[in-house]
Amino acid sequence: MSLAPRLDLRHSQQLVMTPQLRQAIKLLQSSNLEVTAFVEEELERNPLLERDERVDPGPDAGRTTDPLPAAPEAPDAAEAARSDALPAENAAPLDTEWDNVYDAGTPPMGSGGRSDFEDDLSGIEAMAAPEKNLREHLGEQVRLTFASPQERMIAANLLALVDPAGRLPVPDAAIAAALGCEEAVVTAVRRRMQRFDPVGMFCADLRECLMVQLQDRNRFDPAMAALLDNLELLARRDLRGLQRVCGVDAEDMAEMVAELRRLDPKPGASFDAPPAPTLVPDVLMRRAPQEGWIVELNPETLPRVLVNRGFHARATVGAKSREEKAWVAERFQTASWLVKSLEQRASTILKVSAEIVRRQDGFFRHGVAHLKPLILRDVAEEVGMHESTVSRVTSNKAIATPRGTFELKYFFTTAISGTAGGEAVSAEAVRHRIKAMVEAETAADVLSDDAIVDRLRAEGVDIARRTVAKYRDALRIPSSVQRKREKAVPA
Structure with a gap:
């Protein structure tokens, strides 16, 4: 065996993740809003990139045409778009959006004057006051309620210790020891603050709050x-046990439980509750004029950029050194790759979305009961892509449909086999059916998990009892025993 050094020439293949490829993968799995933020950064960094501010030729320009049918374009709108001449003074195409038309002879609303056509301008009293948060709202009540400096100091300390839900878990003795005052004074101040608006703040636990x-x-x-x-009995829905403890009949117990339900267990949480985040759709879907559906990207959130080739030519000619030419070439390559990546991303999203809509046509026409089982492999084989690509496309994407806005991942559900070799059913459709069964129950007919299994098998769904129990827990539906206790006394 020779130990002398030698040179060998070998051929091998390997996949290299270039920065451009990583960027394209990142853009593919990002939402339109995240891509827009990334494009804004690139516009500031790359002088060869510019926004595409060309007017969209119409709402149907970016829709997919295969396999979904396309709506015909209005002939007079297309003719007006191709024409370079301005319309006559009092003429306008039939599809003009009058909300966007400016009449020079009429003063615009909002630029001055009042909406009721009075001469004087609106005074400062007509302006809306800024909304106050919870601590500012309580602070005003502290200043109006307590006059002595000691009480105000204690109230300010309690205000600093209260949590967003309105609880004050610190005992009065600890607060009094920290402030160097008597515990009775702290207790008196806290009890007065418990009657502040909203009522029930500064309580140690749920019982005191209620x-x-x-x-x-x-x-x-x-x-x-x-x-x-005995709130734990109420949590278990043991209303008969509560009747024995409280010494009341079923009618009085129903009134008492109804009274508790009208209370707010967390009075501070609803005061500063942030607005629910809006799910901005990346894909829009609507009915076609004849049959089928039209799918298009959301133009409001779709980033569009162009490569400024004129500026690139001038910068290349004006470059004096090799480093400057290399920098311009690199910027041009980065800008071209970004534009290409955005175009490929838009095309991929449309293909995958169109295939999902085609396969879930029954859901869009008839509801969740007709949702079909679907996996990534089914869509990937149809559109000719890898499963990982379909997974990235459907991540962080939402589609606006006539039935509401849904995440694309919502339409991928596991299959539950049918009885006697029947057609498989979507797990989401089964969960919806279980929820409908429970909602239709009466006090005399509460369905157990076994009874739900029997009904589903009669409808052609081969499902196990443990699967029904798992779906019921996911839907936060109590067991049949607890539902019987709850329905035994109507509340």
Whole structure:
């Protein structure tokens, strides 16, 4: 065996993740809003990129045409778009959007004057006051309620310790020791603050919070106190046990439970609750004029950029050194790759979305009961892509449909086999059916998990009892025993 050095020539293939390829993969799995933020950064960094501010020729320009049918374009709108001449003074195409037409002879609303056509301008009293947060709202009540500096100092400390839900878990003795005052004074201040708006703040636990609200409504009595002392029975829906503890009949218990349901267990949470985030769709879907559906990208969030080739030519000619020419060439390559990646991303999203809509046509026409089982492999084989590509396309994407806005991942559900070799059913459709069965129950006919299994098998769904229990827990539906206790006493 020779140990002398030697040179060998070998051929091999390997996949190299270039920065451009990583960028394209990242853009593919990002939403339109995330891509827009990335494009804004590139516009600031690359002088060869510019926004595509050309007017969209129409709402149907970016839709997919295969396999979904396309709506015909209006002939007079297309003729007006190709014409270079301006229309006559009093003429306008029939499809003109009058909300976007400016009349020079009429002063625009909002640029001055009042909406009721009065001469004087609106005063400062007509302006809306800024919304206050919870602590500002409580702070105003502290200044109006307490006059002595000691009480205001204690109230300010309690205000700093309260959590967003309205709880004050720190005991009065600890607060008094920290402030160097008597515990009775802290307790008195806290009890007065519990009647602030919203009522029920600064309480140590749920029982005290509900008790303060009942006292404020003059509805706190010994029976209600016994109910608050046994909230764990109410959580288990053991209404018969609560009747024995409280010493009331079924009708009184129903009224007491209804009274509790009208209370707010977290009075501070709803005050500063942030607005629900809006799910901005990346894909829009609507009915075609004849049959089928039209799928298009959302033009409001779709980033569009162009490569400024004129500036690239001038910069290349004006470059004096090799480093400057290399920098311009690199910027041009980066800009061209970004434009190409965005075009490929848009085409891929449209293909995958169109295939999902085609396969889930029954859902869009008849509802969730007709949702079909679908996996990534089914779509990938149809559009000629890899499963990982389809997974990236459907991540962080939403589609606006006539039935609402859904994430693309919503339409991928596992299949549950049918009985006697029948057609498979989507797991989401089965969950919807279980929920409908439970909602249709009566006090005399509460379905157990076994009864739900029997009904589903009669409808052609081969499902196990443990699967029904898993779906029921996912839907936050209590067991049949708890539902019986709840329905035994109508509340």
